[in-house]
Amino acid sequence: LPPQFHNLQELRQSPSLATKVFIQRDYSEGTVCRFQTKFPSELGSRIERMLFEDTVKTLNTYYAEAEKVGGQSYMEGCLACATAYFIFLCMETRYEKVLKKISGYIQEQNEKIYAPRGLLLTDPVERGMRVIEVSVFEDRGSSGSSPSSNVSSGISQR
């Protein structure tokens, strides 16, 4: 086999270059949806702590708003009960509306802050509200994993 196939086979066995950092749920206040604001060390070199914490705190605020047991949710609940819950067939719940807002917010954050730094946030709703998945892409400029750079430079030099 030509040498490049040999390299590709080696590459296939090497670990994935894009890693994922998972921000877990914070259950200290009960079952409400809240994510830990602790800054993960793996992102230390990629993004400023303040920016990241701001994002998570804003998300937590949104979720708290969605799950708030207050006047509007009572109205919605009573109205739904009065219509034997048939109203849910045509009406969008408050929670769903807030989730749409969150989706827009995450997209905006990705565009403005995370993508330029080679990161990508996944909407927690796509992960069962368990984690905020942060995909970290290898940055040539940073002190990333060396095997990849060695191998690819090896290929290109041929």
Add this chain to the structure above:
Amino acid sequence: MLHLRVAEPMRECEYSQISTRSSTPMETPYKKRTPKRRKWQAFPGRNKFYCNGRIMMARQTGVFYLTLVLILVTSGLFFAFDCPFLSLQLTPAIPVIGGVLFVFVLGTLFRTSFSDPGVLPRATPDEAADLERQIDVANGSSSGYRPPPRTREVVINGQTVKLKYCFTCKIFRPPRASHCSLCDNCVERFDHHCPWVGNCVGKRNYRFFYMFILSLSCLTIFIFAFVITHVILRSHRYGFLNTLKDSPASVLEVVVCFFSVWSIVGLSGFHTYLISSNQTTNEDIKGSWSSKRGKGNYNPYSYGNIFTNCCAALCGPLPPSLIDRRGFVQSDTPHPIPPTNGTTMYGSTQSQSHMCDQAQCIQSTKFVLQAAATPLLQSEPVILTDEAFLPGRTSLGGSCSGALPLGGHPTPPTSTPNLSCDNDMLPLRNEQSDGLRHHHTDGCHHHFLTPEEAPSPPGMLPCVSPLGHSHTIQGFYNPASQDSLHEDSVRGLVKLSSV
């Protein structure tokens, strides 16, 4: 046979032709073999789905049909045999109220039985691996002994709660969640699995369940009371035996209602107690918050007073379903693809279509070879378009002839070239981000874009003119990086390693 050279466009196209022809026969079967599947069809739990994913029930539904039959038959007999007499003798409000109760009972029953109780989707492979790593680090990896049970402790409102690890779903269960062995799902705020409604009762359908048993108690008592009234009134006039002869259905109704009343009213009372103390059946049975367990043991979820607890349980916000039953299964990609339309807004973590692995491998291989073949200079208008691969190759060749680094198709950071390369591709890209990997009949680089486009979702990158391209891309994606071509090969490697 495959030559890695400093490429001129024509040579690259030739090279591509060679590699693609060999794989085209393999591509076609994949195209045909991967129809669009909805996520409910790939759902790992033991649930049954009806109406194309709109209805979700447990596997054993026999008892549910019994419930339905009992309610329908008893109510039907009441309306047919007892209501005419009662509405004439007493008031026509009786059948009206009975009708309202009946509709309410059925509505809440269907809501309870057919909706998602709050199933937690299973962990994606990445999440599971990450958790495993954390557990190994915490335990100290050693193979000699049996590792301790996986639990995490968390303090909620001053009370220590243990979160257990679910081996089936590969997650640490949130507080109050439990794994239902009948449905093989972890359910949030798991109350119990009710065979009478043919579903689990959890966070999302507990209020419906409660309203169902409450309204059913009312209906049962209502029917029972008025059938007795009917029999008594008729007996006064025509005698008891004649009454029984005239409306035999009444006897059946009385018997059914008599036996139901105890269990249903009893259950309603029990659940009223549970709601007012904000406990689940599961917790009550286990005695999780019982003071017998210890002096300081209390329920950390209770709001303190009965009214607030009731309001929270019944009138609180209704969270949406976390399992997107009617969405389409997306192929396993290493990177998430953000939603572009409502279909995949709430993505599932159970994308199990590994059908395209081989095709993916082929693409990745070509991609890497192509990327590696080009020099690490962006100024050279190298086109790596796999044109022979795609039916619309001539149009692509024409449209991509503008000076673009790499022709951009495999590369996320330089995927903007793709967008501006051919304006028609913009809407196509949007479509394909739904995960339709092999459904390309138009001349767009679907199979290259779909896995790799995720880092730069379609909505994200502006459609810049080709001229301002290379600068914009680099500035946009990574200010420090100078060789986006290198990044392309890196991405190719990523793809390969994910296969």
